[in-house]
Amino acid sequence: MTPVRIAVVSAGLGEPSSTKLLADRLRDATLQALADCGAHAEAVDVVLRPLAQDIAAHMVTHNATEALSAAIREVIDADAIIAVTPTFNMSYSGLFKSFFDGIEEGQLASIPTALAATGGSARHSMVMDTAMRPMFAYLKAQVVPTGVFAASEDWGADSGLDRRIAREGKELADLMTALPRRREADPFDVEGGAFQSFEQLLGHA
Template sequence: MSEPRIAVVSAGLGDPSSTRLLADRLRDATLSALTGHGQTAEAVDVVLRPLAQDIAAHMLTHNPSGALAAAIREVVDAEAIIAVTPTFNMSYSGLFKSFFDVIEEGQLASIPTALGATGGSARHSMVMDTAMRPMFAYLKAQVVPTGVFAASEDWGTASGLERRIARAGQELADLMVAMPRRREADPFDVESDAFVSFEQMLGHA
């Protein structure tokens, strides 16, 4: 059986990006917390910046590029999600929202999820409760209690950012262990135990 996978979605517009840095810190905290449960996981980075044009085109044509389809599949098939966005006008970025808009309804239901956001100052921290939580509640994801907002002044100071990251990572790991995602086997997947070949069906006739 393969390791559970954590999809780490970051919507930073710069390179390097504080949004990507926060996503990486949340990933590391979650993986560390999982080891405390005697478990491991594979983290898969889903960086949205290179997919911006593909996302916009898909919203117009409903025909995803290969790269975008692969990114969507990484997220909807994951056992957990870490989703981090920069903050604009007290909300998530348009790129972040557009990516989750192109995911079909119901595909994120019950997936353990940790949320993070970055911004220029702490006055934007309400974005966690006013924008991100309602969005992921609508998507029916299982969001952990601690959301992590990182203002510019939080990095490299005794701001409590590292404690919040560790707490969110622990909560996500705990939820992954307590509520492991279970999927029904795809009967058309030839690698699945549920797959029945035409020859086998004839044999049962």
């Protein structure tokens, strides 16, 4: 049985990155929740920091490099997405937004998606509802109810961060199981991919 694939997009700018750490923990929670219900899954990391120059060039030239094209393909072909960004001025990072701006309209439609963000203070936590959810609603992704925001102080003991991560991971796993991604049929993929002439297509009418 082919495993379902989760694309884990992290837009952290530092090294090491709390954004990447949060993405990793959400990935692990989702994989564990899927394993608990008997689903076989694998995850692929899509780290945007090394692609920053490629993403910027793509915005002005509309020509994606091989590395950026591969990253975009991992996301649009995934069965689910975990998307995590640092917060600046109550919004997602420019790197995060520019990457998703490079994905064509409709390519994320119906993909189960979990959103998360990091920031220096809890006052930025509204970024989930004011910026991230509207963007992914526009992209027509299936976004889980819980969103995890991790402020600097949340990385300490007893902050509740672990519980929120586990909850969102389970919600994504449940959505993947109950409402798997609906892939639209390719109009050119007829009868297992065999080519049909125009006359044969008319015969099916």
